[in-house]
Amino acid sequence: MPKVLISDKMDPQAAQIFRDRGVEVDEITGKTPDELKAMIGEYDGLAIRSSTKVTKEILDAATNLKVIGRAGIGVDNVDIPYASSKGVVVMNTPFGNSITTAEHAIALMFALARQLPEADASTQAGKWEKNRFMGVEVTGKTLGLIGAGNIGSIVASRALGLKMKVVAFDPFLTPERAVEMGVEKATLEELLAKADFITLHTPLTDQTRNILSRENIAKCKKGVRIINCARGGLIDEAALKDALDSGHVAGAALDVFAEEPAKASPLFGTPNFISTPHLGASTNEAQVNVALQVAEQLSDYLMTGGVTNALNMPSLSAEEAPKLKPYMALAEKLGSLIGQLEGEGIQGVSIEVEGHAAELNQKPITAAVLAGLMRVYSDTVNMVNAPYLAKERGLDVREVRHDREGDYQTLVRVTVKGKQGERSVAGSLFGHAQPRLVELYGIKVEADLDDTMLYIVNQDAPGFIGRLGTALGAADVNIGTFHLGRRDQGGEAVLLLSVDGTVDKAVVDDICKLSGVKDVKLLRFA
Numbered sequence: 001m002p003k004v005l006i007s008d009k010m011d012p013q014a015a016q017i018f019r020d021r022g023v024e025v026d027e028i029t030g031k032t033p034d035e036l037k038a039m040i041g042e043y044d045g046l047a048i049r050s051s052t053k054v055t056k057e058i059l060d061a062a063t064n065l066k067v068i069g070r071a072g073i074g075v076d077n078v079d080i081p082y083a084s085s086k087g088v089v090v091m092n093t094p095f096g097n098s099i100t101t102a103e104h105a106i107a108l109m110f111a112l113a114r115q116l117p118e119a120d121a122s123t124q125a126g127k128w129e130k131n132r133f134m135g136v137e138v139t140g141k142t143l144g145l146i147g148a149g150n151i152g153s154i155v156a157s158r159a160l161g162l163k164m165k166v167v168a169f170d171p172f173l174t175p176e177r178a179v180e181m182g183v184e185k186a187t188l189e190e191l192l193a194k195a196d197f198i199t200l201h202t203p204l205t206d207q208t209r210n211i212l213s214r215e216n217i218a219k220c221k222k223g224v225r226i227i228n229c230a231r232g233g234l235i236d237e238a239a240l241k242d243a244l245d246s247g248h249v250a251g252a253a254l255d256v257f258a259e260e261p262a263k264a265s266p267l268f269g270t271p272n273f274i275s276t277p278h279l280g281a282s283t284n285e286a287q288v289n290v291a292l293q294v295a296e297q298l299s300d301y302l303m304t305g306g307v308t309n310a311l312n313m314p315s316l317s318a319e320e321a322p323k324l325k326p327y328m329a330l331a332e333k334l335g336s337l338i339g340q341l342e343g344e345g346i347q348g349v350s351i352e353v354e355g356h357a358a359e360l361n362q363k364p365i366t367a368a369v370l371a372g373l374m375r376v377y378s379d380t381v382n383m384v385n386a387p388y389l390a391k392e393r394g395l396d397v398r399e400v401r402h403d404r405e406g407d408y409q410t411l412v413r414v415t416v417k418g419k420q421g422e423r424s425v426a427g428s429l430f431g432h433a434q435p436r437l438v439e440l441y442g443i444k445v446e447a448d449l450d451d452t453m454l455y456i457v458n459q460d461a462p463g464f465i466g467r468l469g470t471a472l473g474a475a476d477v478n479i480g481t482f483h484l485g486r487r488d489q490g491g492e493a494v495l496l497l498s499v500d501g502t503v504d505k506a507v508v509d510d511i512c513k514l515s516g517v518k519d520v521k522l523l524r525f526a
């Protein structure tokens with residue numbers, strides 16, 4: 001039974017879903033990195049929010065980990081490249097808390113417009129300072145939206161409902177989408193010059209880090225109010241403090257900080273500065289959404305192989321997974337076969353599907369071929385890290401889909417470009433589920449690729465099979481299955497034998513010495 005650790009505070013329904021789906025679950029929150037490191041080795045899955053930092057050290061200690069699920073959107077607390085290199089799938093729940101976070105941004109905008117936290121504190125202190133708190137209306141004002149994705153577009157729709165004008169800066173926002181959203185597409189400079197309120201909704205990347213830098217804050221309209229419910233690090237906090245002190249910025253509300261938990265900040269105590277402790281996603285509704293989603297996604301992956309919302313692997317629905325499973329087994333065996341036969345020096349690989357295989361999601365088939373192929377170089381390769389390793393090695397990967405149906409109802413062909421030019425192997429499924437090799441380097445040969453096999457190329461001539469059988473018998477090697485194919489009569493022939501147990505190198509060397517033998521390789525598919 002797979003085992004999952006929930007390491008951050010999550011709605012209890014998550015744990016219930018894991019149990020209902022046959023996954024063992026422990027809920028242990030608030031652990032230090034060292035404590036997490038000590039316990040992570042026993043888990044197949046890890047469910048987190050933003051508090052748990054999944055670093056290289058944690059991933060190195062996570063020897064059984066297959067999947068990390070983020071109950072929320074931002075995954076900057078997970079070292080995704082390293083998780084990928086370790087073959088760990090990373091998933092998030094990209095929509096579950098979007099409305100809630102957009103509402104928090106709007107709430108902070110109103111709190112800034114009417115100085116609500118300060119007015120509240122003053123009133124509860126018995127001061128009744130009616131004349132101290134003069135606000136501004138939002139109606140008719142311009143909201144500058146930096147980042148117009150899921151949350152940004154919800155904020156825009158709410159702001160339009162409040163009769164604001166919305167200008168948006170997002171390099172990936174098309175003019176058509178801007179029209180559909182009812183916003184004006186702008187450059188960052190234009191936005192800074194026009195906005196009365198600015199709200200940030202981008203991830204933290206090298207391009208967005210300090211997007212509101214000292215220089216850009218200076219370019220803002222005097223009296224601008226700034227809201228950040230996205231990620232700390234998008235604003236230069238020291239420059240923001242100076243701009244609040246000088247009055248250039250009339251107010252700022254931060255839900256997120258460059259360093260969290262933010263227990264001290266020069267901004268704390270600054271007039272017209274409001275802060276919340278990363279509460280953007282904290283509503284009952286959003287927390288139920290993300291907890292249910294993450295538990296369903298992780299259970300699907302661990303129990304059926306279904307992949308949803310993964311950041312480092314193609315999606316594969318729980319319905320698709322069982323259909324693709326035999327294809328992935330076939331693809332992995334074909335990749336492994338050609339990888340073992342070719343050895344070093346592969347520069348490119350093309351994966352062709354035809355017939356029934358062409359109706360399926362090809363990405364997992366490609367990932368499985370690459371996993372089989374790359375395992376020749378490293379035994380820690382799996383479907384998650386194989387595409388990354390292939391890219392790292394500069395392997396040219398092509399996918400081809402043929403609508404035609406050939407000799408087989410379904411076919412996967414793997415062609416590699418290596419030291420000997422282009423060579424291919426092809427396989428099909430028998431009885432809808434049994435992977436079988438049907439072609440090897442242009443020679444028709446039907447073979448199940450069993451755990452241990454001998455590949456022999458010889459000159460087609462009478463008596464060879466007898467001599468081979470005698471040599472194997474003398475070495476006490478039992479033949480399981482025997483498959484023969486040849487290019488033409490008297491030409492090159494290929495033999496694939498499955499054998500019980502293993503075969504010593506000395507036996508392989510003896511077979512090499514038999515008359516007519518051109519090549520012998522011991523293959524493993526376990």
Ligand SMILES: NC(=O)c1ccc[n+]([C@@H]2O[C@H](COP(=O)([O-])OP(=O)(O)OC[C@H]3O[C@@H](n4cnc5c(N)ncnc54)[C@H](O)[C@@H]3O)[C@@H](O)[C@H]2O)c1
Pocket residue numbers: 073074075094097098101146147148149150151152169170171172173201202203204205207208229230231255256278279280281282
């Ligand atoms: N405070 C919270 O609790 C909370 C809750 C949920 C999400 N978030 C954060 O909010 C942010 C936005 O989430 P989302 O779901 O809308 O993400 P999203 O991916 O749907 O949207 C992000 C948008 O940013 C845009 N973008 C990327 N680079 C940009 C750049 N250089 N300049 C301008 N725009 C750029 C993208 O094109 C995209 O449209 C994320 O950082 C997420 O982690 C915070």
Ligand SMILES: O=C(O)[C@H](O)COP(=O)(O)O
Pocket residue numbers: 049050051071072073074075097278279280281282
């Ligand atoms: O990216 C997110 O989803 C938010 O930052 C929410 O973080 P949290 O789950 O820690 O509240």
